[in-house]
Amino acid sequence: MNSVGEACTDMKREYDQCFNRWFAEKFLKGDQGGDPCTESFTRYQRCVQTAIKEKDIPVDGVEFMGPNKDKPES
């Protein structure tokens, strides 16, 4: 599966692989510790947030700092 940001796809896959393993093997089995994927997630998230800003996708909770921030809706 791809990321919205082409440059982020590899990072996303690395994170997904880590997360899916933790989700199936720990979380669903009642292990209450957090996932061990923080590092790959942070890297991936930074990339995605940049892509979202560049594409001006109106996602909640993402700071829009881009040049289109104050543009009225067309």
Place this chain on the structure above:
Amino acid sequence: MKIWSTEHVFSYPWETVIKAAMRKYPNPMNPNVVGVDVLDRSLDAEGRLHSHRLLSTEWGLPGIVRAILGTNHTQTYVQEHSIVDPEKKKMELCSTNITLTNLISVDERLLYSPHPDNPDVTILTQEAIITVKGLSLGSYLEGMMAMRMSANAIKGWDAIEWIIKNSERENVPLCDIY
């Protein structure tokens, strides 16, 4: 505004269905979903997992509808919040489109829980509210969207079953296959 709802029973335990639901894309039944991103994810004090995801989809409406809506934007984005409660065995997922919102809104809610009398079976209840805005053909389009929801729901169930069968048969995490 049109309200649509349905229910489906999976012949698998909750954990199996949830594993598949979390990694539902990509699958051959939903080729319109071209991207999935996790925007935020956290555990709350009760041990529930919250995920905030962004789905990139190709707007697969018929040409006539695109003409009525007056848009050539085929890519649209959906925002999705989900909560998985491993203790209560409940997964709730809410999604809404975040582009083309001046034309249409589709708010959907899915709930996966074990069958109260049979833990080997999982029930999915699914409901949606469809609103087409400011168009004289609004109710026609809403009806059309509701029909699409029904068709898409079946694809979604097939997708989950497909994920379960494929990941179990090959006995490898699906995320390793691209």
